[in-house]
Amino acid sequence: MDKNLEKGKSKNFILILESFIEKYKVPIAGVSALILLGLPFMGFSQYIMRIFIMIGIYSMLALGLNILTGYTGLVSLGHAGFYAIGAYTASLLSLKLGANFLVAAIGGAVLAAICGLLVSLPTLRLKGTYLSIVTLGFGEIVKMILINWDKVTNGTLGLKNIPRPSMFGLKLTLVNNGMYYLMLVLVALITLLCTLLIKSKIGRAFMSIKEDELAAIMMGIKTTRYKALAFVISAFITGITGAFYASMIGFIEPNSFTFDISTLIISIVIFGGMGTIRGMFLGSAILIAFPEVFRFLMDYRFVVYGLVLVLMMRFRPQGMLGWKSQMPYKLPKLVKESLKKNNKDNLKTQQI
Amino acid sequence: MSGILTRNCVATVIIQQLFNGLALGMAYALIAVGYSLVFGILRLINFSHGAVYAFSAHIALLFVGLNFGIIPAIILSIVLTGILGVLIDKTALEPLRMNNSIPMASLITTIGMSNIIQNLLMIFFNTERKSFPAFFDFGMIKFGSVQVNSTQVVMFVVSLILLVFLTLIINKTKLGLAMRATEQNSKAASLMGINTNFVISATFFLGGASAAIAGVLISGYYQIVYPGMGFMVGLKAFAAAVLGGIGVLYGSVVGGLVVGVSESYAATFMGSSYRDSVAFIILILVLIIRPTGLFGKKDIKKV
Amino acid sequence: MAYLKVNSITKQFGGLVAVDKVSFEVEKDEIVSIIGPNGAGKTTIFNMLTGVYGIDSGEITFDGTPIHNTMPQNIVDIGISRTFQNIRLFPNMRVIENVLVGTHIRTKYGFIDTLFRTPRYKREEAQKTLRAIEILNSIGLGNRINDYAQNLPYGEQRKVEIARAIATDAKIILLDEPAAGMNPQESEELLRFIRELRDKGYTIILIEHDMNVVMNISDRIYVIDHGKKIAEGLPADIAGNQQVIEAYLGGVKKDA
Structure with missing residues (x-):
């Protein structure tokens, strides 16, 4: 009884919160945009700005994994592999061929996406956990290749002096905040991509697979194809992020892409709320910022990431921001218009 | 003359590596059994098992360092590791079962646990590789032209005895009966008065204890211990369990031996950097060709 | 030729014959019920019709084209859709x-x-x-x-x-115990709705336990027991069929 009451209260709270946001969405969006755009002018040190950029990077990684794990229900333990492929491919393209950042990043993302497809194809008929293990194997194999293929990857020494992107003749750096703004643009684009996908038949197919795969099949959804698509999109996003990371940090080595990175991305997705976009930002902000804020916990940060997984599953599996919207379903504009018209017609006929 | 000699050498190497592989494979089987037992009862792949294995080796090392003597150190490690297994279940997994959480929740929880254990080991024992005493080194034993290290013989024999012992527990004891009943249908088992939570704890204890024995054996063989050691070995054991058919005990033994031997051969003939990739290749091939493994049963899709 | 024609289909699980040479036909715009005791093989038949299971022998044709052993997705595309016994x-x-x-x-x-x-x-x-x-x-x-x-x-x-x-x-809708868990008023409404569906041109195949529902709504009925078809006919015929009554009352011996 009490529990129900509590549930009702929290639902109510969510509804109030959501209505508030809906009502003031223009000012809220405006203020957030102003803050994000103005951050570099608020006198933060370069160190802090770098943390902001890392939060952006992990938001992108989380958004990428979220497509696969949050929406489609496939747990990948090998996203560090896609991240590495994006980073190495883009770096090599710009180091050896002098490709500019955009071309290099897209090259990295495309190769990551192709690998996503290759990983997904043989594994899609596997049940959840097996698939996770194969993705883990993939992540390790990528690392092994990076270490052993020294002719190209320079082995354990890694790649140095990865050039910073330059756009419109301007070299983007940390000092001129170009990297920060590039991060904002990428985060915005990836968020847009995710939103557009999720609010479509593609997103509904993803979610139906997570909810009940057999029922989805029986509705005619080609589940293997959609699972592969989820893999490809997820890997693509992760690959682009890898390219950005490499050019931001300037130096990569195989050990930048360990299993710990994969679990960190999962922790963010789960902490923020699987299957939500808002949660990814909160998740990465908190999990990336906390070891910096609590310096004494630096050594324990991977322990804390592990604890986050265990505690969230136990006490709040839906994640911090993982509530279900209590607002009415957003009907497409055309539908609203035609329903209105119908209502009017009905009224007219009633009046007659 | 020299041709014959090389041919002889090759034959010797092949046999030598076979022994290496068999000894290692038996130890993998011991770890694989831990995956299999837990999977059989909970339909869960216990991701933290590799970290549990690493824990056991560090505990043994700790007690040896404290001058407990080798045998007491091993026994303590076995008991404490078994308890760690139970603790993982009691603190993290049992509450999820009570809440009827989705399967993904338990999987993620065990990943989290693995992270916690491994990183705590790193904090308390450093990330460096530490040397581990060669417990069972009594010199070389000759079989014709092939020399076998006594460590390997001990590893093989001890693992074999333990696996037989485990099989006996499962097939002949009351606890084993309860385990099998819980595996078939945990609800019905609990209605018949079986304390399923106890059975699950016992399973985790047995899994942890066998991992500890494997941990001591393998560490004694390589004479090296480090916090990340469980990751690769855990995966190899998992590959072994899947190859044999996860949930099938003797399958784990066959799987372990196949993984162990192919790893030895790969390291010898293709270079040691390929040592670790063999298990992945086996795992991926099995999952693609026959996901139920060699001896696993196929589930009928229920609608 | 019948709209949906099921010709002597068989399904085995290991040694157990779940469905044994069952044949039936469904015409367009018809409501056909498949009834039988628990475990008779009704849901297995649905699973074969919708491609969840392949069939071991026999054939299923829809509008003249064979549809057995095809992917469930293709069967939905052809125009057969279903509901589930456990939602x-x-x-x-x-x-x-x-x-x-x-x-x-x-x-x-x-x-x-x-x-x-x-x-x-x-x-x-x-x-x-x-x-x-x-x-x-x-x-x-x-x-x-x-x-x-x-x-x-x-x-x-x-x-x-x-x-x-x-x-x-879908052109054919398979309903697996649609009235289960409904109160009498709800199931009455459901019956009306199913009839409306038929009148709109849908063909309905129904698995149902509730005899009231079945007798009320069906144009024809097939009775399955132990994987075999034991009777077929109009509701009135089935209601009086000795074999059916025996199957439902749990195997009363003929000589008893």
Whole structure:
């Protein structure tokens, strides 16, 4: 009884919160945009700005994994592999061929996406956990290749002096905040991509697979194809992020892409709320910022990431921001218009 | 003359590596059994098992360092590791079962646990590789032209005895009966008065204890211990369990031996950097060709 | 030739013959019921019709084309859709989203349309949403479209499943115990709705336990017991059939 009451209260709270946001969405969006755009002018040190950029990077990684794990229900333990492929491919393209950042990043993302497809194809008929293990194997194999293929990857020494992107003749750096703004643009684009996908038949197919795969099949959804698509999109996003990371940090080595990175991305997705976009930002902000804020916990940060997984599953599996919207379903504009018209017609006929 | 000699050498190497592989494979089987037992009862792949294995080796090392003597150190490690297994279940997994959480929740929880254990080991024992005493080194034993290290013989024999012992527990004891009943249908088992939570704890204890024995054996063989050691070995054991058919005990033994031997051969003939990739290749091939493994049963899709 | 023709299909699980040379036919615009005791093999038949299981022998043809041993997705595409005995909705999705998943297979816009929100995307998305609302209205769930499926009472969840099956533009709808868990009034409404469906041109195959429902609604009935067809006919014939009564009363011996 009490529990129900509590549930009702929290639902109510969510509804109030959501209505508030809906009502003031223009000012809220405006203020957030102003803050994000103005951050570099608020006198933060370069160190802090770098943390902001890392939060952006992990938001992108989380958004990428979220497509696969949050929406489609496939747990990948090998996203560090896609991240590495994006980073190495883009770096090599710009180091050896002098490709500019955009071309290099897209090259990295495309190769990551192709690998996503290759990983997904043989594994899609596997049940959840097996698939996770194969993705883990993939992540390790990528690392092994990076270490052993020294002719190209320079082995354990890694790649140095990865050039910073330059756009419109301007070299983007940390000092001129170009990297920060590039991060904002990428985060915005990836968020847009995710939103557009999720609010479509593609997103509904993803979610139906997570909810009940057999029922989805029986509705005619080609589940293997959609699972592969989820893999490809997820890997693509992760690959682009890898390219950005490499050019931001300037130096990569195989050990930048360990299993710990994969679990960190999962922790963010789960902490923020699987299957939500808002949660990814909160998740990465908190999990990336906390070891910096609590310096004494630096050594324990991977322990804390592990604890986050265990505690969230136990006490709040839906994640911090993982509530279900209590607002009415957003009907497409055309539908609203035609329903209105119908209502009017009905009224007219009633009046007659 | 020299041709014959090389041919002889090759034959010797092949046999030598076979022994290496068999000894290692038996130890993998011991770890694989831990995956299999837990999977059989909970339909869960216990991701933290590799970290549990690493824990056991560090505990043994700790007690040896404290001058407990080798045998007491091993026994303590076995008991404490078994308890760690139970603790993982009691603190993290049992509450999820009570809440009827989705399967993904338990999987993620065990990943989290693995992270916690491994990183705590790193904090308390450093990330460096530490040397581990060669417990069972009594010199070389000759079989014709092939020399076998006594460590390997001990590893093989001890693992074999333990696996037989485990099989006996499962097939002949009351606890084993309860385990099998819980595996078939945990609800019905609990209605018949079986304390399923106890059975699950016992399973985790047995899994942890066998991992500890494997941990001591393998560490004694390589004479090296480090916090990340469980990751690769855990995966190899998992590959072994899947190859044999996860949930099938003797399958784990066959799987372990196949993984162990192919790893030895790969390291010898293709270079040691390929040592670790063999298990992945086996795992991926099995999952693609026959996901139920060699001896696993196929589930009928229920609608 | 019959609209749906099932010719001597057999399914074995290990040594157990779950369905043994069962044949039946369904004509267009008909309501046909398959009845039988628990474990008789009714749901297995549905699973074979919808491609969840392959068949070991026999054949199934729909409108003249063989459809056995094809992928479930293709069978939905051909025009056969179903509901499940234990409800299988997408519990954390809204009612309307559940039904929209049903329209998925008839929604033709692609990836590029989605990314760029092309007119095609907008048009189709609007059409399908309207269609979903229309179906939900007709089944009496018009006030529930915003709810999450898991929050609905049992009877309404069954209705959502039916709505979802209709949304695939199926020609034949297989209903697996649609009245289970409904109160008499609800099941009365459901019967009326199923009849309306038939009158609109849908063909219905029904598995049902509730004899009241079956006798009331069926045009014809097939009785299955132990994987075999033991009787077929009009409701009145079945009601008086000695073998059927025995099967239902639990194997009373003939000489008893």
